[in-house]
Amino acid sequence: MxxxxxxxxxxxxxxxxxxxxxxxxxxxxxxxxxxxxxxxxxxxxxxxxxxxxxxxxxxxxxxxxxxxxxxxxxxxxxxxxxxxxxxxxxxxxxxxxxxxxxxxxxxxxxSLSVPEVWAEAEALAAPPDIVGEGPAALLARLVDALPVAYRSCLTLFYYEDRSVAEVAQMLGLPDGTVKTHLHRARKLLLAEFQRRGLDEPGLWL
Missing domain, CATH: 1.10.1740.10 (RNA polymerase sigma factor, region 2, helix turn helix motif)
Structure with a gap:
């Protein structure tokens, strides 16, 4: 091979x-x-x-x-x-x-390249809040709850400090799809932070 x-x-x-x-x-x-x-x-x-x-x-x-x-x-x-x-x-x-x-x-x-598979992510159902959980721990938990396509892009782009082009190559996706996944993932995470009343969710995203 x-x-x-x-x-x-x-x-x-x-x-x-x-x-x-x-x-x-x-x-x-x-x-x-x-x-x-x-x-x-x-x-x-x-x-x-x-x-x-x-x-x-x-x-x-x-x-x-x-x-x-x-x-x-x-x-x-x-x-x-x-x-x-x-x-x-x-x-x-x-x-x-x-x-x-x-x-x-x-x-x-x-497949990571079929957007329809991840349509349900628009209504992310996060697990119940844990009393005393900090924003960083909450962010890690919410990232883990994301669909595989979004989570994989976030992991490589933010945690591994890869460029969009590198993430696209690693996951076998077009650059535009990676950007879309990152945008939607950030939107979901931001909404969840705001729903929990965090004043400045941008500090964690």
Whole structure:
């Protein structure tokens, strides 16, 4: 299986590519073991968080993340840094693995690119308020309650500090769809904060 992205996804001169230049250098030197060790150390937590954002199941996310790195190890010799940044390639493998698992769980809701699937998110039903819960904890809980498409975009854009273009590549979505998901997610979160009477919800969004 060719795990390198098509030409339309190529970002050879991105910040992400520069970030992992040390790992790529080790690959070019033929030191795959050292490159893989650094890759795991740098991205293990991030891949797990992405799997959690998509799957919302700790055990399944943990297994998926382990499987992702196994696939990466097997395919590391085929990686071409001229085709895509290493992190973009890695996240694409993680996304595809998670989407395969989602398709088994619920074929109708597996695709991140079908806006109709997430129409119900416009009426987000948040869990009951917890007495004494702070805004940051509330925000984390509300983000977790978002539909997978919105939550995944938010996780990558805000928590992983990725650009819209990078999020689009990682999730296999058009830039415009990522922007729409981010806009709708922010709108839902803002409404929930306002409903709870927070004076300045923008501080948390």
């Amino acid at each position: 060719d795990l390198n992205p098509p030409p339309s996804l190529r970002l050879p001169d991105s910040e992400a590519a520069r970030r992992d230049a040390d790992i790529v250098a080790r690959l070019e030197q033929g030191d795959g073991a050292a490159a893989f060790e650094r890759l795991v150390a740098r991205y293990e937590g991030k891949v797990h968080r992405l799997c959690m954002a998509l799957l919302r199941d700790e055990a399944q996310a943990r297994d998926a993340a382990q499987d992702v790195f196994l696939r990466v190890w097997r395919a590391l010799g085929t990686y071409d840094h001229r085709s895509a940044a290493l992190s973009t390639w890695l996240y694409a493998i993680a996304r595809n693995r998670c989407l395969s698992l989602l398709a088994r769980r619920d074929p109708d809701h597996a």
